[in-house]
Amino acid sequence: MRSAPRPPTPTKGARGKLARFLNVRGDELVLCSGTTFAINLVAYSWALPRLKAGDTILVSRMEHHANIVPWQLVAERTGATIKVAGIREDGTLDLDALHAAMTGDVKLLALTHTSNVLGTVNPAREICREARKRGIVTVIDGSQAVPHRKVDIAAIGCDFYALTGHKMCGPTGTGALWARREHLQAMPPFIGGGEMIKEVSFDGTVFNDPPHKFEAGTPNIAGFVGLGAAVDYLDALGMANVEAREAELLAHATEELDKVEGLRIFGRAPEKAAVVSFLVEGAHAHDLATLLDLEGVAVRSGQHCAHPLLQWYGVAATLRASFAFYNTHDEVDRFVAALQKVRKLLG
Numbered sequence: 355m356r357s358a359p360r361p362p363t364p365t366k367g368a369r370g371k372l373a374r375f376l377n378v379r380g381d382e383l384v385l386c387s388g389t390t391f392a393i394n395l396v397a398y399s400w401a402l403p404r405l406k407a408g409d410t411i412l413v414s415r416m417e418h419h420a421n422i423v424p425w426q427l428v429a430e431r432t433g434a435t436i437k438v439a440g441i442r443e444d445g446t447l448d449l450d451a452l453h454a455a456m457t458g459d460v461k462l463l464a465l466t467h468t469s470n471v472l473g474t475v476n477p478a479r480e481i482c483r484e485a486r487k488r489g490i491v492t493v494i495d496g497s498q499a500v501p502h503r504k505v506d507i508a509a510i511g512c513d514f515y516a517l518t519g520h521k522m523c524g525p526t527g528t529g530a531l532w533a534r535r536e537h538l539q540a541m542p543p544f545i546g547g548g549e550m551i552k553e554v555s556f557d558g559t560v561f562n563d564p565p566h567k568f569e570a571g572t573p574n575i576a577g578f579v580g581l582g583a584a585v586d587y588l589d590a591l592g593m594a595n596v597e598a599r600e601a602e603l604l605a606h607a608t609e610e611l612d613k614v615e616g617l618r619i620f621g622r623a624p625e626k627a628a629v630v631s632f633l634v635e636g637a638h639a640h641d642l643a644t645l646l647d648l649e650g651v652a653v654r655s656g657q658h659c660a661h662p663l664l665q666w667y668g669v670a671a672t673l674r675a676s677f678a679f680y681n682t683h684d685e686v687d688r689f690v691a692a693l694q695k696v697r698k699l700l701g
């Protein structure tokens with residue numbers, strides 16, 4: 355049966371807002387549940403039908419599990435191999451090594467724009483230009499970039515860009531995948547069902563145009579209305595203001611934390627988002643986090659969904675203090691004072 359002409363989808367507003375915010379076309383933006391889904395969509399619809407034994411997927415040492423495990427699943431099923439680009443002690447990518455690793459067998463590069471552990475902001479534009487010269491398709495994980503600075507996806511020149519709504523003041527269960535039009539047209543759908551079709555019969559199905567082809571089922575309408583509101587909010591603040599404010603908080607926090615005896619910071623990239631991963635000599639990360647919590651300070655302790663990165667640094671866990679535009683200088687000071695207090699209890 356041919357489906358009746360539909361009124362504009364309820365997610366149209368959010369799609370348009372997000373597209374303007376990221377400087378891309380709305381019809382190249384697939385709305386989905388977040389970065390994990392977005393990257394899996396690339397893995398199952400783009401990579402799985404194309405890659406074969408002898409091909410290589412290049413990732414970096416600082417990836418979130420969401421940008422590692424889907425590629426391992428693809429590698430297992432296609433016979434492709436995963437190659438890991440190294441980082442330096444300060445948490446920056448070794449760009450010469452990365453470019454040298456872009457050999458003829460590499461078909462795909464999956465790289466985070468900003469590390470959720472180290473804060474490192476990778477020069478995505480330069481890296482994508484090098485990859486493109488060599489015919490390597492690029493997937494950028496923008497989960498931690500979009501909330502903290504102005505991201506112009508068109509200027510980056512990648513093939514795919516993934517983001518997640520709940521990291522950018524939006525509701526959980528929202529996010530998007532931006533993809534070049536030619537990829538969206540060539541890719542088979544990943545999930546089948548309603549909304550993603552034009553016509554269905556038992557002789558066959560005509561799929562809807564992208565991006566709808568990849569948005570089967572009733573959309574998360576409430577969630578995307580919320581994401582649209584989040585984009586309006588960030589837009590009104592101005593991402594340049596968000597970035598400047600967070601840079602100032604990071605500089606202050608780093609200066610103060612460097613005064614704490616025995617404290618080691620993981621990640622000192624010159625281009626860095628406002629997260630500080632650290633350990634204090636002689637104190638377990640989880641113990642410190644628990645004591646800080648009792649002082650009213652919320653930090654995260656653990657592996658931050660980045661086991662391979664922590665393995666490389668040779669530590670079981672770190673603490674991570676994350677700052678955003680709504681934090682204050684005074685909160686940084688109270689955090690450091692609380693840390694000085696509780697480390698004495700453990701030391």
Ligand SMILES: *Cc1c(COP(=O)(O)O)cnc(C)c1O
Nearest residue numbers: 388389390418420470497498518
């Ligand atoms: C949070 C995060 C993800 C995963 O996002 P989900 O919303 O859980 O899909 C991936 N990469 C980075 C860098 C993240 O910070």
